[in-house]
Amino acid sequence: MSGDEQRYGEFVAVRRHGDGGHVAELVLDRPKAMNAVSSAMAASLTEACAALAADPTVRTTVLTSSNDRAFCVGADLKERNSLTDAELVRQRPAARAAYTGVLDLPMPAVAAVHGFALGGGYELALACDVIVADASAVVGLPEVSVGVLPGGGGTQLLPRRVGAARAAELVFTARRVAAAEAAELGLVDVLAPDGGDAREEALALAARIAANSPVGLRAAKKAMRLGQGLDLRAGLEVEDAAWRSVAFSGDRAEGVAAFNEKRKPQWPGE
Numbered sequence: 001m002s003g004d005e006q007r008y009g010e011f012v013a014v015r016r017h018g019d020g021g022h023v024a025e026l027v028l029d030r031p032k033a034m035n036a037v038s039s040a041m042a043a044s045l046t047e048a049c050a051a052l053a054a055d056p057t058v059r060t061t062v063l064t065s066s067n068d069r070a071f072c073v074g075a076d077l078k079e080r081n082s083l084t085d086a087e088l089v090r091q092r093p094a095a096r097a098a099y100t101g102v103l104d105l106p107m108p109a110v111a112a113v114h115g116f117a118l119g120g121g122y123e124l125a126l127a128c129d130v131i132v133a134d135a136s137a138v139v140g141l142p143e144v145s146v147g148v149l150p151g152g153g154g155t156q157l158l159p160r161r162v163g164a165a166r167a168a169e170l171v172f173t174a175r176r177v178a179a180a181e182a183a184e185l186g187l188v189d190v191l192a193p194d195g196g197d198a199r200e201e202a203l204a205l206a207a208r209i210a211a212n213s214p215v216g217l218r219a220a221k222k223a224m225r226l227g228q229g230l231d232l233r234a235g236l237e238v239e240d241a242a243w244r245s246v247a248f249s250g251d252r253a254e255g256v257a258a259f260n261e262k263r264k265p266q267w268p269g270e
Contacts, residue, residue: 013026017207036076059214102127137182140170
């Protein structure tokens with residue numbers, strides 16, 4: 001860990017890890033409220049994601065929590081309860097921007113789920129490419145139990161992850177799912193070993209990802225995201241466009257040279 005920490009408001013921090021700081025840890029840091037997403041926290045998360053997206057040295061982002069009991073328990077319902085209808089409507093774009101900020105990160109993003117990841121908290125994890133969890137994890141989208149629906153991407157991201165029928169059962173019942181079942185159903189992707197910690201496992205995974213070409217990583221993510229839901233032929237055209245965007249890059253030249261010279265590549269990132 002480099003020791004660098006950049007604060008975004010009171011509730012969000014970014015830390016850099018590894019040689020060159022190529023792994024960014026995006027920390028939800030409102031522990032007293034179990035990282036409930038307030039308007040202030042949403043604005044800070046949006047700002048932090050914009051800064052990460054604009055930084056070409058970041059190869060992987062890991063979304064973590066500073067709370068021992070929860071990754072994130074979703075929207076700040078105490079704040080929501082104090083808003084008038086007009087204020088809630090005005091807040092909506094700012095809240096939505098926080099979830100979109102994570103979803104639109106151009107580099108691979110890994111969520112490290114420890115404890116509760118409920119409602120908007122689980123939607124933040126769903127916005128990442130890979131979800132790592134440990135034995136303490138409990139995930140779910142309980143919004144219909146309080147009279148709303150998942151509004152941070154859950155109705156769209158969960159069916160893409162586990163299929164329409166499974167997502168419907170989970171959303172309609174509002175049930176919470178513990179780590180082992182969550183892994184079995186595909187709600188999370190990687191379970192930390194027994195006694196392991198999601199953050200440590202996610203940072204280790206991120207380091208392995210970050211060893212690869214930043215140009216290749218971003219292009220691969222873009223191709224997978226844009227091609228999702230398209231028919232095969234259209235998806236292959238998306239892939240071809242992504243290939244053409246990297247085929248003559250400095251990273252590609254360095255990768256081939258390093259392979260032939262049997263050495264570790266030094267990625268120029270362009």
